[in-house]
Amino acid sequence: MFTGLVEEVGKMKGITKQGEAMRLVIGATHVTDGVKLGDSISVNGVCLTVTSFDKASFSADVMPETFRKSNLHQLRAGERVNLERAIQAGGRFGGHIVQGHVDGTGKIVNRETDANAVVYKVQLDDADMLRYVIPKGSITIDGISLTVVDTAVQSFSVSIIPHTLDETALQHKYAGDTVNIECDVIGKYVDHLLQFKRPETAQAGSKLTTSFLMENGFL
Structure with a gap:
């Protein structure tokens, strides 16, 4: 989970592509402070998992779904990217709830x-x-x-x-x-709940409707 407050602007140091799979090496010094293998770092708004790191960079893999949904496949060596570490419990929440799951x-x-x-x-x-x-x-x-x-x-x-x-x-x-x-x-989430239908019956799986929300003062 992130807040959308960029901590550091990193620099692309290496990009390896194999079809729609990628491996990124990103130069950074602030977000690598205290980092551990498996930690999450947002790269241009995409939540990626740290697979290796040193004091001046970290690496992350990009799977095909992320390749297709985001602009990461357009990155070039030397390009600047926005970086943010996952929020810590008890930290300041200055932005809004950001999952790092690009739509x-x-x-x-x-x-x-x-x-x-x-x-x-x-x-x-x-x-x-x-x-x-x-x-x-x-x-x-x-x-x-x-x-x-x-x-x-x-x-x-x-x-x-x-x-x-x-x-x-x-x-x-x-x-x-x-x-x-x-x-x-x-x-x-609100839209999904209002529109949700059970696949096996194709019938509404919830009584939560727009009319219900209006009648009860939520809209």
């Missing part, structure tokens, strides 16, 4: 300055993801916890303060670049 990708279609902020407009590769993108709600872009400004037909925008831009790899992203998207997990 899909989006493409930056516009980047513009708005006074002291930079506004990014992102078009989702899968329009169905927009159901979980709520104005003033939380969303994760390349592992960064951000607030949605507004939404359109298949896109949304976020406004980023200078500190966040300076401390993350997003400063190097422009129109045409692909980013990893993780929607708010709470919305996904």
